[in-house]
Amino acid sequence: xxxxxxxxxxxxxxxxxxxxxxxxxxxxxxxxxxxxxxxxxxxxxxxxxxxxxxxxxxxxxxxxxxxxxxxxxxxxxxxxxxxxxxxxxxxxxxxxxxxxxxxxxxxxxxxxxxxxxxxxxxxxxxxxxxxxxxxxxxxxxxxxxxxxxxxxxxxxxxxxxxxxxxxxxxxxxxxxxxxxxxxxxxxxxxxxxxxxxxxxxxxxxxxxxxxxxxxxxxxxxxxxxxxxxxxxxxxxxxxxxxxxxxxxxxxxxxxxxx
Numbered sequence: 001x002x003x004x005x006x007x008x009x010x011x012x013x014x015x016x017x018x019x020x021x022x023x024x025x026x027x028x029x030x031x032x033x034x035x036x037x038x039x040x041x042x043x044x045x046x047x048x049x050x051x052x053x054x055x056x057x058x059x060x061x062x063x064x065x066x067x068x069x070x071x072x073x074x075x076x077x078x079x080x081x082x083x084x085x086x087x088x089x090x091x092x093x094x095x096x097x098x099x100x101x102x103x104x105x106x107x108x109x110x111x112x113x114x115x116x117x118x119x120x121x122x123x124x125x126x127x128x129x130x131x132x133x134x135x136x137x138x139x140x141x142x143x144x145x146x147x148x149x150x151x152x153x154x155x156x157x158x159x160x161x162x163x164x165x166x167x168x169x170x171x172x173x174x175x176x177x178x179x180x181x182x183x184x185x186x187x188x189x190x191x192x193x194x195x196x197x198x199x200x201x202x203x204x205x206x207x208x209x210x211x212x213x214x215x216x217x218x219x220x221x222x223x224x225x226x227x228x229x230x231x232x233x234x235x236x237x238x239x240x241x242x243x244x245x246x247x248x249x250x251x252x253x254x255x256x257x258x
Contacts, residue, residue, distance in 0.1 A: 002073040004080050012081060013252045016162035016211040019197075020077065020204045024068040024143075029201035031064035032145045036225050040098055044223075050100040053217060054108065061092035068143060069093055069229070077206055078231055082138035083247040088232045093143065097215065099153040099224040111158070111186050111214045113165055114140050115179040116230065131176025132169040133239065134209045138249060139231040142205040148198050151220035155205075155228075158192035161212035163256035165189070169210070170257055186212055208252055 004018065012018045039057050043049040069090045078087050099106070115128030116137035129135075148154050168185050169176060177185075189212045197205050207213070209230075218224060237250050239257075246254065 003076040009080060009248050012206070012208065013248050013255070015159050016252070017157060017205050017207040018077075018081075019199065020073060020206065021199060022202050023074055023204035024071050024202050026200070026202050028064050028068050029145045032062075032068060033201075033225050035060065035062050035064065036096060036098060036145065042100070042223075047101070050102060050223065053100060053102040053104050053106040054215075055098045055100070057094065057096040057098065059092045059094035060096070065093040065227075066091060074204065078139070081206060081248050082231060082233065083249075086234050086247070087138050088234055090229060090231070093227050093229050095229070096225070096227045098226075099215070099218045101218045101221055101223070106215060106217055109215045109217065110183065111156075111189070111212055112179065112183045113186070113210055113212055114228075114230070116209065119178055126180045127178050129176045129178050130169060130182055130210070131172065131174055132166065132253065133174070133236045134233070134249065134253070135176070135236050136232060137209040137230045138233040140207040140209055140211060140213075141229055141231060142197050142207065143227045143229070144197070144199050144203045145201055145225040145227070146222060147200050148203075148224055148226070149220060150196060150198060151218075152198075152222060152224045153216050153218035153220075154196035154198045154224075155226075156214045156216055157195050157197060157207075158189050158212040159195055161189040161192045162208040162210035162252060164192070165210035165212060166253045166256035208249060210253070
C-alpha cells in the first residue's frame with residue numbers, strides 16, 4: 001500500500017508539511033486544467049486574455065477533481081497525519097487561486113494562516129477563526145495542476161512556523177483568534193527559514209493547519225493552476241487525552257507547548 005514513510009511523518013511534525021510528487025497523475029492534472037481554463041474565461045492560447053494577476057474559483061465537483069483528491073496515497077496519508085477515520089472525504093475541491101503573469105500586482109500576498117471556523121459574521125472571512133484545537137480543519141492542502149517553478153508564483157512557506165502559531169493560539173483557548181488577529185502576530189515567525197511549493201503537475205503539499213504561508217506575484221510565462229482545499233475533521237483534535245495515540249497533527253501542537 002502506498003503510504004508515508006516514517007521520515008515523511010517526522011518531517012511533517014517538525015517542518016509542518018510533506019511534499020508528495022505524483023500524488024495524482026499528469027493525465028488527471030491535464031483534465032483538471034482544461035476545466036479550470038473554461039471556468040476562468042481565459043484563453044490558454046491568448047496571453048492577452050490574462051488581464052488579472054489572480055482569478056479565484058470556488059468549489060468544483062467535476063469527476064477529475066474527485067479522482068485527484070482520492071488517490072490511495074492521499075487517502076492513506078490523511079489517515080496517517082490526521083488520524084484514521086478522523087476526516088471527512090472530499091467530493092469536491094476548492095478554492096482555486098489561478099495566478100497569471102500580469103503587470104498588475106496581486107493584493108493577496110500577505111503571510112497568514114488559513115482560518116477554519118466561522119466568527120460572528122459568517123460572510124466575513126477576516127472574522128473566521130483558528131483555535132489551538134484546529135477546530136474544523138485537519139490539513140491545509142496545496143494541489144498543483146500545472147508545473148510550478150520558482151518563477152510561477154509558488155506558495156511561500158515558513159518552515160516550522162506551525163510550532164510558533166500553536167504557541168500564539170494557546171492562550172486564546174477554545175475561542176481562538178480571528179484570521180486578522182492572528183495575521184497581525186505573525187512577525188514572530190520571521191526568523192523561520194523560507195521555502196516555496198514548487199513541483200510538477202500532480203504534486204500535493206499536505207500542510208499542518210497552523211503553517212504560515214503566503215502567495216506571491218507571477219514572474220514566469222505559464223499560468224499557475226492550483227487549489228488549496230482544507231481536509232475537514234470529523235471530530236476536533238483532543239490534546240488532553242493521554243489514553244489514546246495522538247496523530248502527527250496533534251503531536252506537533254503538543255510538542256510546541258511543552
